[in-house]
Amino acid sequence: MTAVLTGFEAPDARAVSIRYFNLYRIVVASAFAIFGGVLSFGQKAPDVFIVAVVAYWVMAFTFFLLHAGSPHYGERTLGLQAALDIIVLAMFMYASGGYRSGVPFLMMTSIAGSGLIGQGRMVLGAASLATIAVLIDQAARMLSGERTTEDLPQAAIVCIGFFAVAIVARMLARRALANEALARERGLDLARQLRVNARIIEDMQEGVVVVDERGRIRQANPRAAELLGVRLDVGSALSACVPALEAGAVLHVETDFCVHIQNEQTGASLQVRRLATGEGADLLFYVEDTERVLARARQMKLAALGRLTANIAHEIRNPLSSISHAGELLLEEKRGEVQQRLVRIIHDNTARIERIVRDVLELGRRDRLTSERLELGQFCRTFLEEYALQHADVMTLVVLDVPQEVWVNFDRVHLYQILSNLLGNARRYCCGQPGSIHLNVQRLDEARGLFTIRDDGPGIPSEDRSKVFEPFFTSDPKGTGLGLYMARELAEANAADLSLLDAAGGAEFHLIVRRLHEQ
Structure with missing residues (x-):
């Protein structure tokens, strides 16, 4: 069609x-x-x-x-x-x-x-x-x-x-x-825009169906008819052509939604996204082949993995070169103090490689999550106590503010890793005075909770703010540059959102998580 x-x-x-x-x-x-x-x-x-x-x-x-x-x-x-x-x-x-x-x-x-x-x-x-x-x-x-x-x-x-x-x-x-x-000019502009829109919809790889407020088809491209396996005649009711979409063909359904249906002729699984263009306006239905969507997601994931692998190879090559060079010098060097310095170089670079490998392994386990009900106030107190076993000053640096109970659905290990990375950055760049770091937990709205981690350090330069979540970007010579990248990946795996806020002083990160009703 x-x-x-x-x-x-x-x-x-x-x-x-x-x-x-x-x-x-x-x-x-x-x-x-x-x-x-x-x-x-x-x-x-x-x-x-x-x-x-x-x-x-x-x-x-x-x-x-x-x-x-x-x-x-x-x-x-x-x-x-x-x-x-x-x-x-x-x-x-x-x-x-x-x-x-x-x-x-x-x-x-x-x-x-x-x-x-x-x-x-x-x-x-x-x-x-x-x-x-x-x-x-x-x-x-x-x-x-x-x-x-x-x-x-x-x-x-x-x-x-x-x-x-x-x-x-x-x-x-x-x-x-x-x-x-004026009306003639606007009419010409509208006619040109309609022709452009029609051509764009015609050539889209996704199926597109435009439905009016009565649930009747106003426009459909050939790809939609091909995917759905039915005729989509202009003026016919969408519910008659595709019974599975009957609930979405009326405007009083306020929220946008996504459903999965099956082509009765080919058996192909289809993903249909329904979008409202405004109150009393037309509805848009985007029809996609689920296999194509998954293939595109796999392709994007492979592309990201390729870039990450190239970065890992580059990051590991430098410490390996240092280790190799130090080893050769160690064989020739007879003085004890120089040997100790070379051994320390080997140890430091080996530890750096180990951290990179550990972070990459943690990143590879992002999809293997076990969600559980967590009360954020109790979790944060336990987290700080465990973190203080390695960094004793954290109990004086961090001010924990949890005014009310907030229950969330999250993987405990992932949340611990995210907070460890954020708190490690805040601890590294803060002024080091008591109360330099603020960790706040609160209800954002009926469906979400909010972590706020703020320090009183110099903050992140404006030219670096867009790159802080990129892999291997770091301003710390001893850092791997994977901490914030891994924190955001783990957050997205738990349907959460990690972002850097534009704060007047210091750095402020927000972690928005799904909230559960208290029991």
Whole structure:
């Protein structure tokens, strides 16, 4: 199945407006023809009124038919239509007794309509033509004695109304033009973005299905249909195509989730991740072959292992060279004090290699964990007592703050190793005064607990902060550079998160662990 983006061409707004305006003319002409006599229109000049009604109706119907045949015709004749509107309505006004007949209000409607539809280009001309018509009619009636000069102010107010309507229509038309240009630009941007998104989804190696709020498929790429082994037609219900995904095809399921299903045809195991794009918006389903996901994870693990092995070989080569060179010198050297110094070099470098090998072995056992329920306060107190057997000063250096019980699910050996590495770093770089290191345990929220280990040392330089968790990165000449790297790996193996915080002074590490309810 091919991903398809469906759309439609919006009808031209001006063409629709011109069509409605022509229909309005037909309605006005028909109303004059049917109800003109009842409403006392045309009594002053019945012959002129009848001619005007017939001419207006024929003109309106002709314009309506011509525009229906070619929408562009209406665009070219807008000015002519507006002028004929004013002229015919002026004949109605003359035949019905002048501006007091109310016909000028229909002129205002024509002026406003021509201004909005014509985008303000001809509105002032229409207002001027209507003003001339009213003034000529008023002058003719004054010459015949039918009107006096007392009627001039009222006629002038009507003419001012023409220009007021024209100016407002022009301003609205300019605003409409600006909005139309902005909407057209945004529409083009959106169309381009939709084409790009469609192409990206089309070429993705993962299966992608987009579902609307009713659970119906809006879009799907060929890979999704191939993995699921079903047709994914746009508009069909996802639950009907893939019954196993019925629970995730509705928007009231608030949280994102991941499920494993099976292709009934091939028997392949599939991983489906469901993501909500926002409240009331579409849902995204990512479909992946579980074997492919595992193969990719194995490939990444092998790549990481290759880099780690290369680093180990490099790190071991240096102390081995020192040991070899010291051994050769030891065979030649007869002085006792020099022999002792060479033996010490051999011992130190051998110990360094032993630490590297031990850390790598511990890292290799990261996946063999035994989770158990631990109360962090009691665990930390026991840990400090055991740690103090090797480093007696730790009991005065460390301030332990455990305000409440926090139970977690963690591998005891892994947690001991993580705290040993963090406390060893803090002890190495702190000022060495009582209370230089703070170890705090607290509840972070309903589901997580937080370890905070902070020292009062010089802190970690900003250029090194992004590299502290990389293997074999260390500022200590005697260190292996695997401590923090191994601590983070062991934390991730227990679904925990170890991070370095941006602290004002010293170094501050946070270990976020899963919290259990107290029993």
